[in-house]
Amino acid sequence: QVQLQEAGPGLVKPSETLSLICTVSGGSVSSGSYYWSWIRQPPGKGLEWIGYVYYTGGTNYNPSLKSRLSMSVDTSKNQFSLKLISVTAADTAVYYCARAQWGRWFDAWGQGTVVTVSS
Amino acid sequence: QSALTQPASVSGSPGQSITISCTGTSSDVGGYNYVSWYQQHPGKAPKLMIYDVSNRPSGVSNRFSGSKSDNTASLTISGLQAEDEADYYCSSYTSSTTLVFGGGTKLTVL
Numbered sequence: 001q002v003q004l005q006e007a008g009p010g011l012v013k014p015s016e017t018l019s020l021i022c023t024v025s026g027g028s029v030s031s032g033s034y035y036w037s038w039i040r041q042p043p044g045k046g047l048e049w050i051g052y053v054y055y056t057g058g059t060n061y062n063p064s065l066k067s068r069l070s071m072s073v074d075t076s077k078n079q080f081s082l083k084l085i086s087v088t089a090a091d092t093a094v095y096y097c098a099r100a101q102w103g104r105w106f107d108a109w110g111q112g113t114v115v116t117v118s119s
Numbered sequence: 120q121s122a123l124t125q126p127a128s129v130s131g132s133p134g135q136s137i138t139i140s141c142t143g144t145s146s147d148v149g150g151y152n153y154v155s156w157y158q159q160h161p162g163k164a165p166k167l168m169i170y171d172v173s174n175r176p177s178g179v180s181n182r183f184s185g186s187k188s189d190n191t192a193s194l195t196i197s198g199l200q201a202e203d204e205a206d207y208y209c210s211s212y213t214s215s216t217t218l219v220f221g222g223g224t225k226l227t228v229l
Contacts, residue, residue: 037218046122046223047157047165047208060216063120096164104212105155105170112164 002027004097004110012091012117018084022097022110029078030055035103036073036080040093041112048093052100053080060103087117123148123209123221130227136197139224141209142190147219149190153212156185156194159223160205168207169194196226204228 008020022036029036038050051061053071061069065084073080084091095115099108124142131137141148141156148154152172157165167176169185172192182197192211196203209221 039220047159047210047220049210049218049220052218062217063215100218101170103216103218104153105167105210106157106165107167107170107176109164109166 002099002108004099004108006095006097006110006113008095008113008115010114010116012087012115013119014088014117015086018082018087018091018115018117020082020095020097020113020115022080022082024078024080024099027099027108028075029073029080030075033101035060035100036071037098037100037106038071038082039096039098039106040091041096042090042093050082050095052103089117091115092117120147120213120215120217120219123211123219125207125209125221125224127222128225128227130229131196131199132229133199133201135199136195137199137226138196139194139207139209139226141192141194141211141221143192143211143219144190146214147211148187148192150214151212152187154185154187154192155210156183157208157210158203158205159208165208199228201228 035052037052094112097110098106156169159165173185
C-alpha cells in the first residue's frame with residue numbers, strides 16, 4: 001500500500017519561498033503509470049490542483065500559478081518537491097501531495113500539511 | 120482555467136438517493152471520459168470514490184455510482200447512510216492536459 005507524506009515549514013513569510021517535499025513509501029516515483037501531484041485547500045474552501053511532475057522530470061502546472069511554481073522529482077530518494085515563490089496570504093492552505101494515475105485521477109493522498117503565510 | 124460547477128449543498132434522509140452534479144465545458148468534462156469524484160470528511164484527506172466517469176475503486180461501496188451526459192457529470196449515492204455526510208468534489212482532465220476541480224458540495228444526511 002503506497003503512502004505519501006508531506007514535509008516542510010508550517011510558517012512562511014510574505015514574499016518568501018514555500019518549499020515542500022513529499023516522500024513516497026510502498027511504491028516508486030519511477031513508475032511510468034503515475035504523475036506526482038500537489039493539491040491545496042485554503043481554509044474553508046475547495047480543492048485546487050497545483051500541478052504535477054513525472055518521473056522523467058516533466059511538469060505541468062496550473063496556469064494561475066505557473067509563473068511562481070517549480071516542481072522536481074528525486075528518484076534516488078523516492079521524493080518529489082514543490083517550490084512556490086513570492087508567496088502571499090492567499091497561498092495559506094493545507095497542501096496535499098497525491099499520486100495521479102495516468103494523470104487522470106488521484107488514488108493516493110498524503111495526510112496534508114498546513115502552511116500559513118504570515119509575518 | 121475555471122473551476123467546475125457543483126451545487127454548494129445537497130441533503131437527503133437515510134435510505135434515500137441523492138445526485139450531485141458537476142458541470143464543465145467541452146474542453147474538460149464534455150471532452151473526455153476522465154471525470155473523478157472524491158469524498159472528504161472534516162480534517163481528512165480526500166478519498167477517491169469514482170474514476171473515469173463511472174468506475175469504482177476496489178473497496179468503495181456500490182452505493183456510489185457515476186455518469187456523464189454532455190458537459191455534466193453526476194455522482195449518485197443510493198441508500199444514504201450517516202457516514203456519507205461529507206464534502207464531495209469532482210475533477211476533470213482538460214484539453215490543456217491539466218486537471219481542474221469543482222467547487223465542492225456539502226452533503227448533509229438529515
